[in-house]
Amino acid sequence: MAANCKYDGAAKEIRSVTCLGMLVNIALSAVKIVVGVSVSSLAMLADGIHSFSDLATDAIVLAGSRLGAKEPDQSHPYGHGRIETFAAILIALILMAVGGAMAYHASMAIARDESTSPHWAILAGALLSIVAKEWLYRVTKRAATRVHSAAVYANAWHHRSDALSSVAVLVGFVGLLVGFGHGDQVAAVVVGLMVIFVGIRIGGDSLMELTERAVDPETVDHIKKVISANQAIRDWHRLRTRTVGREVFLDVHILVDPALNVAAAHEISEGLEKTLDREISRPVNITVHIEPDLPSLRR
Numbered sequence: 118m119a120a121n122c123k124y125d126g127a128a129k130e131i132r133s134v135t136c137l138g139m140l141v142n143i144a145l146s147a148v149k150i151v152v153g154v155s156v157s158s159l160a161m162l163a164d165g166i167h168s169f170s171d172l173a174t175d176a177i178v179l180a181g182s183r184l185g186a187k188e189p190d191q192s193h194p195y196g197h198g199r200i201e202t203f204a205a206i207l208i209a210l211i212l213m214a215v216g217g218a219m220a221y222h223a224s225m226a227i228a229r230d231e232s233t234s235p236h237w238a239i240l241a242g243a244l245l246s247i248v249a250k251e252w253l254y255r256v257t258k259r260a261a262t263r264v265h266s267a268a269v270y271a272n273a274w275h276h277r278s279d280a281l282s283s284v285a286v287l288v289g290f291v292g293l294l295v296g297f298g299h300g301d302q303v304a305a306v307v308v309g310l311m312v313i314f315v316g317i318r319i320g321g322d323s324l325m326e327l328t329e330r331a332v333d334p335e336t337v338d339h340i341k342k343v344i345s346a347n348q349a350i351r352d353w354h355r356l357r358t359r360t361v362g363r364e365v366f367l368d369v370h371i372l373v374d375p376a377l378n379v380a381a382a383h384e385i386s387e388g389l390e391k392t393l394d395r396e397i398s399r400p401v402n403i404t405v406h407i408e409p410d411l412p413s414l415r416r
Contacts, residue, residue: 127264134260142171156236163219201362205267205323212316220309243287250280265399271319278315282308351410368404375409
């Protein structure tokens with residue numbers, strides 16, 4: 118029941134922050150694409166397309182979080198949390214593809230010796246995007262940290278990459294002002310490379326989760342403190358953790374008084390599970406193996 122409440126609360130926060138992002142992305146992409154087309158700015162147009170691609174990742178986050186929160190069933194007894202991980206990988210692939218396309222088209226424009234004239238609409242659009250997307254990045258990242266969602270975290274970095282791409286547009290605009298005719302195209306290449314880098318980073322982190330990586334060290338230390346604080350547990354060992362989407366899976370062996378009956382030992386196990394579920398902010402699936410406290414079983 119506690120895990121379900123955690124999932125429900127996280128799902129509401131994910132929907133809220135993602136829908137907010139969609140509204141901002143729609144407005145920004147429209148502004149930047151119109152400005153890019155009207156003043157023939159390849160960097161601004163590429164930046165607008167990048168903002169528009171954020172809508173696709175927003176949709177992936179919503180679908181991934183919804184499907185990933187489904188209850189375990191016969192075919193998926195450990196739940197569907199990996200769907201969120203795959204959603205993060207898909208976002209990473211989209212980022213790399215978008216970044217590659219942006220860099221390619223800008224490079225071809227340089228090869229064709231195309232040039233762009235500075236226009237103050239480029240400056241206004243870039244500044245608006247930097248402020249809006251950096252704010253959206255911070256809001257989304259805070260939500261991702263609270264709900265421990267790789268997909269939301271990936272989407273936050275998609276927002277940050279959009280802000281960085283607007284910084285590159287701004288730098289390109291300055292280049293145009295000082296007489297560097299290819300400043301706009303060079304900025305678009307830089308934008309594309311930054312987006313590719315972000316995609317690689319997000320994809321790498323998500324792939325690490327698929328290799329059964331342990332949860333973060335801070336959470337592991339907190340788990341150890343909770344177990345050690347239980348006076349009924351004389352010793353413990355073989356603590357293992359992994360993440361499946363937003364959920365933490367952990368198992369541990371605890372040593373208890375050999376004179377206890379099965380019911381009493383089970384009560385200790387149940388108490389530890391409830392305490393860990395209460396102390397860990399994200400959904401947690403716990404398996405406790407009870408052993409008698411004998412010298413041969415101590416590790």
